[in-house]
Amino acid sequence: MEVYALIVLYNPDFDSCLSNLYSIRNQVSKVIVIDNSQCEIDKDNFDGIIDFYYFNNNVGGIAQAQNLGIEYALSDGADFILLLDQDSFSSPEMVSILIRDFFKVRNSGFNIAAIGPQAINAESGIPYAPRFRKFSHFDLDSNVLFCNELISSGTLIDISVFKTVGTMNDILFIDGVDHEWCWRAKSYNYILSLTKNASLFHSLGEGDKSFFGIRISISSPFRIYFQYRNFIYLCFQNHVPFYWKVNNFIKYFVKYFYYPIFVSKHYFARINVGIIDGFKLLFLR
Structure with missing residues (x-):
């Protein structure tokens, strides 16, 4: 099972970025880094951690950067792509849990496109939760939920789905890119899941x-x-x-x-x- 992690950088805190990369490196087959920083980061600093590096200079925002990584993964034979932010930190075995629960849903007859972990506020330690809507539970595991959208960081996507749904909408540049893709996938009769069995520590906004x-x-x-x-x-x-x-x-x-x-x-x-x-x-x- 070939899982490629895709991380888009934008003027990152280098030590924090390295910690993120180390936390995911042994969980996936390859790590793709698209550098959207205003000044190119020396890729030698990531020696032994990443497998593909591309400097994009933020021309088309996060959507275009993600599309570059998706196109590489498609051409290189990946089965899944894992989207990550530079300031998100995965729990141990997050990827294996996502894969396990993805196939748990698929093998039950659901046309699943993507699954994500429980996002936890890195500052407060409190899980992020929707204010105005509820999830529905998957019958075989109460920790696996059906949902309408996922945040990009931590989302594991079956790469074949891009051939039907298309890639990210680069007109949006940054905000709403993840949710728009999810809603587009649902319009093609795919479903999305979130599993509380895996967690991702995530920072949102400026606080x-x-x-x-x-x-x-x-x-x-x-x-x-x-x-x-x-x-x-x-x-x-x-x-x-x-x-x-x-x-x-x-x-x-x-x-x-x-x-x-x-x-x-x-x-x-x-x-x-x-x-x-x-x-x-x-x-x-």
């Missing part, structure tokens, strides 16, 4: 803040632009679920005022430009 008891993840002004731009774009895509459009309308409505008032006034301009560019995308496509 969390509490607002009237609600946890709000803080994104950088760079990211907030793409979040609003891509929200507008995705709202008009038929395969994007209605509950996501409603939930995120509420979330971004709150953040429209919260960020400029409580975080920094500089967010206001970035949010508005993102909204305008989101509508431009619709007319240009």
